Amino acid sequence: MTDTIVSAANPLVKRMRQLASRRYRRKEGVFLVEGAQPVWRAVEAGWDIETLVVAPDLLAGSAAARMVADQEARGTRVARLSAELFTRLSDREGPSGLAAIVRCRTTRLDDLAVGPGAVFAALHRVGNPGNLGTVVRTVDAVGGAGVVLVGETADPYAPAAVKASMGSLFAVDVASAPDADTFFAWAEANGVQVAATSGYADSDHWHAAYRTPLAVLLGSEGDGLPDDLLDRADLRVRIPMVGTAESLNLAVAAAVMLYETRRHAPGLGG
Structure with missing residues (x-):
């Protein structure tokens, strides 16, 4: 279990905020996904997940929490945020407590x-x-x-x-x-x-x-x-x-x- 991130000054939190910029997304080749359903679909579809971002207090007891545990056991990086910080970062009312930084795909x-x-x-x-x-x-x-x-x-x-x-x-x-x-x-x-x-x-x-x-x-x-x-x-x-x-x-x-x-x-x- 990793430490829970509570500070907006954390490098991961700063990265999540920077992903609002198209220029930054292009430079890094990643983008941010929020919500249990979209993140789950990204995982099931086999997209390359850089980091799963979880607020354990918001996600606790859900099927998505079990999916995160399974992905972490498979080697996917999981970052844990406090519920208060996750809610501040979210653009949704009543956030689910799950987001992901995902690698972009290029389809010719x-x-x-x-x-x-x-x-x-x-x-x-x-x-x-x-x-x-x-x-x-x-x-x-x-x-x-x-x-x-x-x-x-x-x-x-x-x-x-x-x-x-x-x-x-x-x-x-x-x-x-x-x-x-x-x-x-x-x-x-x-x-x-x-x-x-x-x-x-x-x-x-x-x-x-x-x-x-x-x-x-x-x-x-x-x-x-x-x-x-x-x-x-x-x-x-x-x-x-x-x-x-x-x-x-x-x-x-x-x-x-x-x-x-x-x-x-x-x-x-x-």
């Missing part, structure tokens, strides 16, 4: 599994990490094959993205394409149909001729997809809107599209 675009029934979400310059994490969670829910980040986007390892994914980040491959040319070249080489979303498209999303493998391409929260990307897509579809709202939240639009493609695409079932 060409490493994505493009099977006959594969469906991907492709996000062009998405800026909100919460939206990004929610899309990852939705792709997981529909049985999708992965997420492609096109151009400069939010960081999938940002705290808000990790939190919004609810552990799905550890089940869904997330790859990056540095620009639209790279994305469309990958789609063409792999026979992936690209369905781009636009409020000005002629066809609505209910009646589009989807085929798999398929990538649903969505634009940034503020600007949507630029015309040159819409022109290069195989399909251009819109989600009908009849109220006074001018647009849908990006993550909501992605969910609508992904579940519609699940209904149409034989590879995902109905």
